[in-house]
Amino acid sequence: MQKYHVKTVRVNGIPNRVIADPEEKLAKIIRNQLKLTGTKIGCDCGQCGVCNVIVDGKVVRSCIVPWKSVAEDAEILTIEGIGTPTKLHALQWAFIVHGGLQCGFCTPGFIMASKALLDENPSPTREDVRDWLQKHWTACRCTGYKQIVDSVMDAAAVLRGEKEMEDLAKMLKPGDSVWGSRYPRPNAVYKVTGTWDFGDDAATKLPEEVLFAVPVCPETHHAKVKKIDIAAAEKMPGVAKIVTAGDILANKGTNRIRGQVGSPTATTDGWERRMIVEEGDKIRQWGECVAIVCAATEKQAREAAAAVKVELEELPVLLHVKDAMKPDAPKVYDEIEEIDGIRNCFNKRPLIKGNDPKAAIDKAAHILEEEFYSSRQPHLTLETDCGFGYYDEEGRLTVQTKSICVYRHLLMISRGLGLAPSKLRVIQNNMGASFGYKVAPTNEHLIAACVLATGRPVYMRLNMKEHIVRTPKRSPFLMKIRIGANENGKIVGAEHTWYVDHGPYSESSQDLTNKGGQFFLAPYHVDDLRGCGYTFFTNHRWCGAFRAYGAPQTYWGCETAIDMLAEKCGMDPLDFREKNLIRPGDTFPSGQKSEVYPLQAMITRIRPYYNIAKKRAAALSTAEVKRGVGIAIGIYNSNDDGPDDATSNIELTRDGVILYNTWEDHGQGADIGCVGTAHEALKPIGIRPEQIKLVLSDTAKAPNSGAAAASRCQVMVGMAIVESCRKLLDAMRRDDGTYRTYDEMIAEGIPTFYEGYWKATLRNNEGEVQHCTDMDGATGQGYPFANHMFGIFLAEVAVETKTGKTTVEKFTLCGDVGKINNFLVVDGQQMGGIAQGIGLAIKEDFVDVKTHNNLLACGLPYIKDIPDDIQLIHMETPREFGPFGAAGTGEMPLSAPHAAVGNAIYNAVGARVKDLPITPEKILAAMKK
Numbered sequence: 001m002q003k004y005h006v007k008t009v010r011v012n013g014i015p016n017r018v019i020a021d022p023e024e025k026l027a028k029i030i031r032n033q034l035k036l037t038g039t040k041i042g043c044d045c046g047q048c049g050v051c052n053v054i055v056d057g058k059v060v061r062s063c064i065v066p067w068k069s070v071a072e073d074a075e076i077l078t079i080e081g082i083g084t085p086t087k088l089h090a091l092q093w094a095f096i097v098h099g100g101l102q103c104g105f106c107t108p109g110f111i112m113a114s115k116a117l118l119d120e121n122p123s124p125t126r127e128d129v130r131d132w133l134q135k136h137w138t139a140c141r142c143t144g145y146k147q148i149v150d151s152v153m154d155a156a157a158v159l160r161g162e163k164e165m166e167d168l169a170k171m172l173k174p175g176d177s178v179w180g181s182r183y184p185r186p187n188a189v190y191k192v193t194g195t196w197d198f199g200d201d202a203a204t205k206l207p208e209e210v211l212f213a214v215p216v217c218p219e220t221h222h223a224k225v226k227k228i229d230i231a232a233a234e235k236m237p238g239v240a241k242i243v244t245a246g247d248i249l250a251n252k253g254t255n256r257i258r259g260q261v262g263s264p265t266a267t268t269d270g271w272e273r274r275m276i277v278e279e280g281d282k283i284r285q286w287g288e289c290v291a292i293v294c295a296a297t298e299k300q301a302r303e304a305a306a307a308v309k310v311e312l313e314e315l316p317v318l319l320h321v322k323d324a325m326k327p328d329a330p331k332v333y334d335e336i337e338e339i340d341g342i343r344n345c346f347n348k349r350p351l352i353k354g355n356d357p358k359a360a361i362d363k364a365a366h367i368l369e370e371e372f373y374s375s376r377q378p379h380l381t382l383e384t385d386c387g388f389g390y391y392d393e394e395g396r397l398t399v400q401t402k403s404i405c406v407y408r409h410l411l412m413i414s415r416g417l418g419l420a421p422s423k424l425r426v427i428q429n430n431m432g433a434s435f436g437y438k439v440a441p442t443n444e445h446l447i448a449a450c451v452l453a454t455g456r457p458v459y460m461r462l463n464m465k466e467h468i469v470r471t472p473k474r475s476p477f478l479m480k481i482r483i484g485a486n487e488n489g490k491i492v493g494a495e496h497t498w499y500v501d502h503g504p505y506s507e508s509s510q511d512l513t514n515k516g517g518q519f520f521l522a523p524y525h526v527d528d529l530r531g532c533g534y535t536f537f538t539n540h541r542w543c544g545a546f547r548a549y550g551a552p553q554t555y556w557g558c559e560t561a562i563d564m565l566a567e568k569c570g571m572d573p574l575d576f577r578e579k580n581l582i583r584p585g586d587t588f589p590s591g592q593k594s595e596v597y598p599l600q601a602m603i604t605r606i607r608p609y610y611n612i613a614k615k616r617a618a619a620l621s622t623a624e625v626k627r628g629v630g631i632a633i634g635i636y637n638s639n640d641d642g643p644d645d646a647t648s649n650i651e652l653t654r655d656g657v658i659l660y661n662t663w664e665d666h667g668q669g670a671d672i673g674c675v676g677t678a679h680e681a682l683k684p685i686g687i688r689p690e691q692i693k694l695v696l697s698d699t700a701k702a703p704n705s706g707a708a709a710a711s712r713c714q715v716m717v718g719m720a721i722v723e724s725c726r727k728l729l730d731a732m733r734r735d736d737g738t739y740r741t742y743d744e745m746i747a748e749g750i751p752t753f754y755e756g757y758w759k760a761t762l763r764n765n766e767g768e769v770q771h772c773t774d775m776d777g778a779t780g781q782g783y784p785f786a787n788h789m790f791g792i793f794l795a796e797v798a799v800e801t802k803t804g805k806t807t808v809e810k811f812t813l814c815g816d817v818g819k820i821n822n823f824l825v826v827d828g829q830q831m832g833g834i835a836q837g838i839g840l841a842i843k844e845d846f847v848d849v850k851t852h853n854n855l856l857a858c859g860l861p862y863i864k865d866i867p868d869d870i871q872l873i874h875m876e877t878p879r880e881f882g883p884f885g886a887a888g889t890g891e892m893p894l895s896a897p898h899a900a901v902g903n904a905i906y907n908a909v910g911a912r913v914k915d916l917p918i919t920p921e922k923i924l925a926a927m928k929k
């Protein structure tokens with residue numbers, strides 16, 4: 001007999017009698033029973049603070065507070081009790097105007113923790129704020145934390161009566177531009193008030209017939225599935241259906257997913273990914289699904305999933321690319337041919353630029369020859385993978401997930417499910433970040449299979465452990481680099497071989513492997529280059545997109561190598577870089593000229609900061625704590641590799657305009673991206689930002705704008721928006737230059753709907769305008785990118801000589817992302833990228849599924865891991881083929897910050913660590929050497 005505890009508690013000031021399981025956690029009671037979904041659940045084990053509420057004046061992580069320990073008459077304050085969209089609390093206002101949020105999943109938790117702090121200490125210092133948020137394990141993966149501290153400090157000033165809250169509605173005066181401003185993103189007001197429904201919140205509003213789906217994933221890296229026995233599980237309470245591969249095959253689906261391998265040089269056709277593993281087939285990575293239990297409740301589904309019996313024959317496991325390439329290694333796929341006789345290698349991407357540099361390097365005054373390894377960085381979004389499906393009003397099987405490429409996902413899964421694309425619909429839910437992992441279908445096919453098999457709405461949500469071990473990761477690169485420099489410190493040639501561990505799926509591996517050639521020494525003038533990238537199957541976690549996709553790997557090798565070569569040449573690392581910079585007329589490794597050459601100006605701009613940093617490090621170093629300064633340069637693209645296009649439509653209405661496109665929002669700010677661009681383009685008709693309505697990321701309502709990846713949306717979708725606005729303005733313009741109203745357009749029978757289209761465009765090396773091209777498969781030469789982003793990263797670190805513990809004390813980024821649409825967004829993206837770069841450098845990893853299965857163990861950076869002193873310097877060189885001169889933003893800041901940290905550690909203590917992450921143990925070992 002289940003006994004319940006009944007208590008009266010005051011929730012946001014209102015008495016509630018609540019009857020609940022004494023062991024149930026307060027977070028679940030608040031969300032499921034009190035229906036207050038502003039309180040989120042992320043880690044569900046006290047590591048992230050997204051569930052923070054205030055109980056009797058104290059901030060608590062409600063996911064670890066059992067109902068039995070909540071006192072009778074307790075006062076519980078949730079985000080809903082603090083303020084509303086029309087009556088904001090000072091903290092909510094401050095988080096909006098300082099850009100203290102991006103995806104917003106953590107925001108209610110931060111606001112609750114900060115409220116408790118300000119109630120206790122109305123005049124905190126910045127360090128007090130940081131100490132408090134650290135003490136309460138309140139984490140953010142997006143922002144980089146500095147803007148959060150800015151927000152709390154400003155809210156405190158308002159609450160003390162020293163400052164007024166500016167009226168958000170009046171921030172923009174008539175005639176002002178949204179473009180180039182700090183105008184807040186439209187959804188911020190909902191995020192700070194807990195009223196922005198993420199997937200798990202929207203799921204609480206689904207029809208009551210909804211089933212909860214739990215995948216059955218045997219705990220093995222590699223095994224043959226001999227038998228799947230669902231008989232006992234099927235009979236368990238609440239179970240509606242256990243879905244297997246047989247259900248998909250019965251619908252005439254192929255049960256496969258096709259990624260974007262699409263390469264003439266690959267030996268796989270890209271169809272090797274199974275939706276659900278069948279009896280007799282193999283599991284090739286941890287977390288592969290063999291069945292899905294659909295039951296009335298999550299508890300029932302989980303219990304039944306545990307009762308599914310799977311008989312396995314364990315097979316040898318390959319968890320490192322070095323093992324995968326051994327001649328006697330087992331094969332991950334017997335049927336897929338090897339490249340060049342190299343075991344498990346399925347693709348090869350050569351790079352041939354200029355003359356063979358071998359002889360020049362052999363004869364060079366200084367030669368650097370080294371091997372580097374980059375880690376399998378985990379994405380660590382605080383919202384776990386979730387989504388639901390149902391049949392819509394037109395009978396289309398509809399899935400709503402965290403997809404950041406709704407059209408691509410639709411096409412990747414339709415054939416596998418046995419559905420015509422027109423019978424599928426994909427919609428993006430509001431999401432608590434992705435950082436690229438959702439370029440991959442992770443649950444779309446599974447949810448759709450469950451809806452197909454049951455005919456009922458289905459919800460699926462992974463817990464944090466499942467989320468971490470079952471979603472894709474950053475692909476590790478093993479890099480062998482050889483660079484020669486002459487007696488004057490000029491690079492004379494370079495060679496690079498990179499081995500890409502891609503787990504058991506080829507999906508998305510082609511572009512990734514290309515990056516090892518495209519960005520190797522990209523910031524430098526090198527006429528003669530030879531390289532080759534090899535891509536491998538292993539049994540480790542399959543690798544997908546992760547912010548800056550291929551660049552952090554490549555720059556980890558080349559920017560560390562450049563520092564080492566500078567030392568061999570007896571030169572300062574910044575001087576060496578400046579001497580070798582790519583300059584007007586020089587070409588990238590792809591042979592393509594850059595659209596702009598801002599690096600010299602950026603070096604000039606950052607040099608004073610560098611000089612001061614060096615002096616500071618020298619002055620503050622002691623025998624116990626040594627300080628060091630490191631530099632790295634990163635360049636990244638702003639469109640998909642090769643030909644790329646996007647569509648965005650516009651409709652004039654009586655109230656303003658509606659934009660239709662699929663600029664998916666990870667939290668990076670698609671809404672303000674669209675509004676800022678359209679507002680600028682529509683300036684002649686004086687439209688206000690709130691008159692621009694958005695219909696985004698629904699394949700039934702919006703045209704295909706491509707993926708929210710490759711930092712492409714501001715450029716590609718932005719140009720399509722501009723194009724659609726241009727057509728609309730042309731239609732509205734009268735002969736005298738004035739503009740018709742909506743009513744006049746209707747009266748005159750002039751269409752009010754216009755399509756905008758853009759194809760990635762550049763000037764070729766001869767100065768002619770053309771579209772991007774695929775790279776030549778034999779040489780890696782071509783015109784893959786229309787726009788690039790540039791960054792110079794300056795890290796200042798302190799290293800404890802006894803323990804090897806490293807603290808990044810200050811970080812400066814001089815970036816050029818073209819003209820800036822919105823400074824709050826760009827600053828947020830750059831700060832957040834730096835924070836992820838620091839994590840990548842010294843903390844984050846995903847090696848062992850049995851330990852790296854929670855946020856803490858994976859090395860999620862908390863506020864005290866990230867310096868409060870982060871400085872951004874914006875250079876805004878206009879881009880000819882970007883909207884109003886813009887390039888992209890999101891990925892440059894994570895291209896090379898970790899290499900700057902590594903170089904700073906070497907500068908501090910002389911420890912050169914060549915494999916990520918740079919842990920204290922590795923530092924101590926390198927110091928001993």
Ligand code: FES
Nearest residue numbers: 042044048049063
């Ligand atoms: Fe409660 Fe993470 S601390 S969900």
Ligand code: FES
Nearest residue numbers: 102106140141142
């Ligand atoms: Fe903090 Fe996304 S804004 S986790």
